[in-house]
Amino acid sequence: MNDTINVTPESLRAAMVDRLTHAGYARSSAVQHVLGTVPRHLFVTHAPVNEAYADIAVITKRDADGTPLSCASEPVVVAMQLDQLAIEPGDRICEIGAGTGYNAGNLAELTGPDGHVTTVDIDAEVTAQARKALDANGYSRVEVLTRDGSLGAPENAPYDRTVVTVGAFDIPAEWREQLKPGGRLVVPLRWRGQTRSIAFVRDGDTLRSDSVHLCGFVPMIGQDHEVNGKVDEAGHVDLYWDSDQNISLAGLQGVLSQPKVLAWSGVIVGGEESFDGIWLRMTATEPGTCRIAADKTAVAEALCTPIIPSRSPALVEGESLAYLHYRRSEGGAELGAIGHGPVAVELVERLCDQIRAWGEDRTAEPVITVHPADTPDERLGVDHVIAKRWSKLTLAY
CATH class of the missing domain: 3.30.310 (TATA-Binding Protein)
Structure with missing residues (x-):
């Protein structure tokens, strides 16, 4: 009798989706289908197949000191942000932080052939690798741009959804302005020493949260304050x-x-x-x-x-x-x-x-509002304002 278990990428991927759903992520059937379809291991080819589907981030680039510069986020973080985005077929999507191209593949699957995905990264080596992996796995329709992510991608705006997959200290006006009214911005925002993945909805010149989750991300280059x-x-x-x-x-x-x-x-x-x-x-x-x-x-x-x-x-x-x-x-x-x-x-x-x-109330979430940096504090209606370079943050419970 042969007791050897035939572990395949498909079985590992299915097990990953099971773990995510049992943990309360990948809440929609669409997100479950995408995570069970896109071959994550083919975007992180330097890592063993079992690690590609494990509950870890796969580091793909480090600086001379060993500090991570780019990675494939751990699956739970990927699923969390896809849940927050609530993508609809046909959506136009901008991703800030190309990484391995894996997440752009997920986005392309969710928005379908009638939608459009643009992914942006400041590192030409990262975008070249993402382009290669996307083409090799059938996602040539994803547009890959090399530039400072804080500028967004105005040539393909306005977007229904924008997702930031690097840790951001601030929210540039371009990210808000390139969103459609009612569009969603999902960003891992850092303030006061902690990072939260926040889903914002655009309302005029402000962004208001409707989902806040603890997370951790490789920081965005040039935004460290x-x-x-x-x-x-x-x-x-x-x-x-x-x-x-x-x-x-x-x-x-x-x-x-x-x-x-x-x-x-x-x-x-x-x-x-x-x-x-x-x-x-x-x-x-x-x-x-x-x-x-x-x-x-x-x-x-x-x-x-x-x-x-x-x-x-x-x-x-x-x-x-x-x-x-x-x-x-x-x-x-x-x-x-x-x-x-x-x-x-x-x-x-x-x-x-x-x-x-x-x-x-241990599950209470604040409403986090992002205002333009030049908004007078007296108009914000709170006693405490968090002032950043490009924005002001307020939190209300």
Whole structure:
């Protein structure tokens, strides 16, 4: 008897779709069909076939330091964005970030022969490889352009859908202006140290969200306005914040050596429950929201113990900071905060207030609105505005 299992690309692809649907993605039959049809392994030919269909991103290009420059996003992210796009047959679509060409193939399948797909990338090597793979797999109708993705592709506008497959710090006016009224823009947008894939709908000169999901992407070249630095003398703890924030690294030097203040929220999380919604909620009202990262030495020596050492939300005000922390509790873990500095007591209580607000409705999503950068703050109707180079962001729960 032969017990050898015949693992084929087709069976691996079918298993991938099963995993995605059981996880709550690939919600429509159209997206399920496309992910079960387009041969992902033929777009990432340097990777083993099983890795092409595994729950991982396949890196296709790195810089001299080994930092990823281009990749095929992990299948769950691909499915998530296809769900958010809600593509209809005949749609005109623009993709910012050509990658391997795999996602453009998915888009072409979804929009069909009566639609049109344009994919754009700044890297000529990336677009050449995407062009080759698309042609080899029957998607020669996809148009591939080499240029700065922040410019979009006005020659084929207006678009019903635009999808950005690289991490964006900002939203250029061109992306909005090249959309039809009511068109959808799906973009992994970064602010205050975290990234969310957001589906926006165009309403005049604004974009309003109707779907927000945590994600991670290779950052877009030329859009990096994040600042970072060490907050301890030995260099074990990093802080990351945005260029519009009133945060001074000089004022925070040595803050972790000051007395530690602890506060507990009474909110319990259990098992695999995600608590990233706390971070998102913080960005709506707390101007000092940022990201803290502690290495193994910092954690082992109890210098800095964030709930997730590599990436946790923090609050900064002047020469003080606080960050999310936890302790074991019956049924899971209780969330709380640790603070240092002159106003540490106030910061940890404010962070616990954010935890409690999240705890009352753990699935709540804000409406995120993108306004042109020259919109006066007084017209936005909120107390807290996130100012970027090309846009202003507001969040409302």
